Amino acid sequence: MFERQLTRSLKEGEEVIRIVRRYPGSLLFSALLPVIFLLSPFFFLFPLLRLGFFGSLGVVVLFGLGCILTVRLIVFYSLNALVITSQRLIDVDQRGFFHREVSESTYEKIQDVSFSMKGISQTLFRYGTLRIQTAGAQANLEIRCVKNPEQIQELIAKQQMELHSGSTDATELSAEELLRVATRLKEELGEDGFQSFVKKP
Numbered sequence: 001m002f003e004r005q006l007t008r009s010l011k012e013g014e015e016v017i018r019i020v021r022r023y024p025g026s027l028l029f030s031a032l033l034p035v036i037f038l039l040s041p042f043f044f045l046f047p048l049l050r051l052g053f054f055g056s057l058g059v060v061v062l063f064g065l066g067c068i069l070t071v072r073l074i075v076f077y078s079l080n081a082l083v084i085t086s087q088r089l090i091d092v093d094q095r096g097f098f099h100r101e102v103s104e105s106t107y108e109k110i111q112d113v114s115f116s117m118k119g120i121s122q123t124l125f126r127y128g129t130l131r132i133q134t135a136g137a138q139a140n141l142e143i144r145c146v147k148n149p150e151q152i153q154e155l156i157a158k159q160q161m162e163l164h165s166g167s168t169d170a171t172e173l174s175a176e177e178l179l180r181v182a183t184r185l186k187e188e189l190g191e192d193g194f195q196s197f198v199k200k201p
Contacts, residue, residue, distance in 0.1 A: 002078035006092055009102075010085065017159065020082040020152055023127040026145040027077060034073055037066030072097070082130070082143045084155060087163075089132065091141045103141055105134045107160045115149035132156070 007016055041048070041059040048055035079094035089110070093101040110132060117128035130149045132141040146152055 002075075005079065006081055006083050006090075009090070011087065013086075014088075015086040017084045017086060018152075018155065020084065020130075020143065020146055022077060022080065022145040023125065023147040024077070025121075025125055026127060027073065030073060034066050034069035037062055037069060039066075041066075082141070082146075082152075084152075084159065086159070089141065089156070091143065103139050105132065105141060107156075107163045109134045110156065110160065111135050113153045113156050115146070115153055117149070 003019065006019060010016070041062045045059065048058050051058070075097070076094050079092060079100070081092050083090040083092065088104050088106045091103045093103075095101060112133040113130070114133075115128050115130045117123055117126070122128050125147075127145055127147045128149045130141075130143045130146045130152055132143075134140055
């Protein structure tokens with residue numbers, strides 16, 4: 001479901017190589033508040049119910065807020081991602097339920113990919129910030145709390161190399177295309193003109 005939203009802008013022939021999201025362990029503090037709102041009604045259920053209508057309303061409100069915050073956390077985790085495709089990088093930032101920012105960069109525009117891991121937790125659990133420097137007017141991309149950022153760096157470098165080698169091969173003509181070009185030249189130049197053209201040093 002969320003993958004479809006992230007990949008709906010793909011071009012024809014473009015394939016998804018990997019979808020990179022935040023390391024789930026980095027969301028522990030963000031998940032604390034929804035858990036408190038979800039569990040507190042059960043801990044204080046009987047004292048709240050003794051208050052009558054307002055107590056029951058309090059239970060519903062607390063549980064409802066917990067559900068909303070949980071859904072918000074799941075949506076933000078799922079829709080904030082770096083999509084690595086066969087042609088480009090797409091950085092999707094979901095900043096609110098109705099606010100999304102999407103940046104992209106083709107592999108030709110990528111100048112440098114670096115990462116940093118700061119602090120004990122990032123070093124122990126191997127997650128950090130991935131920075132992608134691009135050329136021209138395109139915005140630089142920064143993805144935080146990425147698990148094993150060095151692997152993502154290698155993957156992007158590999159895609160750049162494959163694209164570069166593919167573009168080099170694309171300039172070479174196949175045997176069938178060469179034959180077609182030769183036949184066309186023969187028709188245009190005639191037999192004698194074609195022979196003279198071929199024998200030119």
